[in-house]
Amino acid sequence: MIAEKDKVVSITYELHVDDGENGKEFFERVDEAQPYAFLFGAGNILSKMEEAIAGRSVGDTFEVAIDFENGYGDYDESRKMIIPKSAFKENGQKQRHLMKVGNVVSMQDDQGNPLRGEILRIDYRGVLMDFNPPLAGYDLYFSGKIVGIRDADPSELEHGHAHEPGGHVH
Incomplete structure (x- = not known):
C-alpha cells in the first residue's frame, strides 16, 4: 500500500527549524510510540510535506525542507x-x-472562526496576545519515516481527518 488520497498515513519525524538568524535548531520529535496520523489528500498537513510522502510505502524514509513561505508564512x-x-x-x-503569561488560549474572531493565541503580557491596558502560528517565520526541516498506511474509514472520509484508534476524537 502506498501513501495516496484517502489513506490514513502514520509517520514519525524529527523537526528542526531555522529563523534565518540562529541556524537550525531542534524543535520536536514524534516517535513510534505515538506517531502522527493524517488523512492523505485532505489538507491536514503542509502540502510540501505531503508531496514528500506521496507514493511512498511503510518503512520508507523522507526528508523535506519547507521555507517559511510554504510553511506557516x-x-x-x-x-x-x-x-x-x-x-x-x-x-x-x-x-x-487562563490569564497567565505563556498560556495558549483558544478564542474566536468576530466571524466565529477559531483562533489560538499566546499571552505575552498582562497589564493595565489588557492582555497582549500573539495570534501568529508558533512556527511563523521559520524554515522547516523534517526527516522521518512512514510507519503505517491504511484505508480511511468512511467516517474519517466524511469528517476530513484521521481518527485516533478506537474512536472519534476532536
Missing part, C-alpha cells in the same frame, strides 16, 4: 493585539487560570 507583527480582560470572563466570572 512570515511572522506578522499586526497579529499581536491587546485583548480586553473582559474577554476572559465566562458567565460573569473572571477566568484567572
